[in-house]
Amino acid sequence: MKNSYLFERGNRLYKNELASSQDINGWMLEGEAKIIFEENRLVLENELDPDVHGDHAHFVYWCPVDTPSNVIIEWEFHPIREPGLCMLFFAASGCNGEDLFSPHLPKRTGKYSEYHSGAINALHLSYFRHKHADERAFRTCNLRKSNGFHLVAMGADPLPPVEDAISPYHMRLVKYEGIVQFMINQLPVLEWKDDGKTYGELLSGGKIGFRQMAPMKASYSNLQIFEALLTKKNEG
Template identity: 70%
Template sequence: MLYKQFERGECLYHNPLSNITDIEDWKLEGSAKHSFKDSRLHLENELDPDIYGDDAHWVFWCPIDFPDKIIIEWEFYPVREPGLCMIFFAAAGRRGEDLFSTDLPARNGKYPEYHSGAINALHLSYFRHKHPDERAFRTCNLRKSYGFHLVAAGADPLPPACDSIPPYYMKLVKYEGLVQFSINDLPVLEWEDDGVSFGPIFGGGKIGFRQMAPMKAAYSNLTVHQATLKTGNNK
């Protein structure tokens, strides 16, 4: 049971991710291939990680700036392993710049550019099947950056891609300092930022998907609602 309960308010964004027109204004950092099958967006690396190493990973940004107090939902389909899937949220320049500002250094998909570079963001890795130790003991990890601070972790209920029966319904709540994450309505983690230990609480910003090669995954029905705190059942 999560500490606080939220419900969907106004719909701020809906994207079925079902055809090329749905991602025309999205921004890719790094190299990746996209395709569409069964009205779902399939994403995978373009570069061979055995040759290009960390240059084979990438980030794909939704162009919208979202406010604070939101519920982010999407359908996730693991297709091929090994790899890692992550979502960035509340992402913006460290001095308040727009994430895509030309005043910020260029980013090309390498992870340090996102956790120890010129931006602030929260990032949740929810499918960590890249390295042997991650597959041996699977967790979902929430980090706050600038600084790569691991602030919360929860058990990952997702099976290997070969055993998956998707879609998996992902739900992420960002409400002031509170972050909640669930899969198929199963609570995975909850964390409340005190605004002191790891710097000020982040507000709004952009959302982006990240994959580590050679992961292949599919996505559909990305939706963002305003989050409304339920009354009468919160501690």
């Protein structure tokens, strides 16, 4: 596919190598997870057994900083163990504009329904969907908008199974007003433009968070957030 819009990095708003425990001060875990560091990378895996705890074994790990509406989010992803699923929440806030961590919002525990049909709005990108047999048989990256669990865009997933992975994979997510783009290793994967009507009003700023579905194990590094600058709209 070819992106309809081209963006470049503006001012860097946040940088985190995710290399040591000091780098995750203030990060918020919802659900239960093992959080360690290996080879200067943040490693996440489930604490609870999914065969026993079901959907309660999954978790979300939130970055504490607020992002504006127009951002480029980049990070390096290293799949370690599957099956499982990895996702990024972004532009996340309360449905009435509350800060995501407001004590007035219901407690969240990592169960997916709390995020797609609960008290928050967010965009969520599933970029490593190897949890179920049908996901592994036909791999896609999915973009959803919530509140409401609306599937708004899909793209082919170029990421291989763990045994064939050559990490790291460089992830680049752009959100510019209603436009969302996602690339892996500079390969365009999906693009979508929200009209602000079909699935509710445009989402603006908010927080980002990594979600994993057990028993996935993965690591993350070199998280950076930049101001997004629109440089060109491709014609045709």
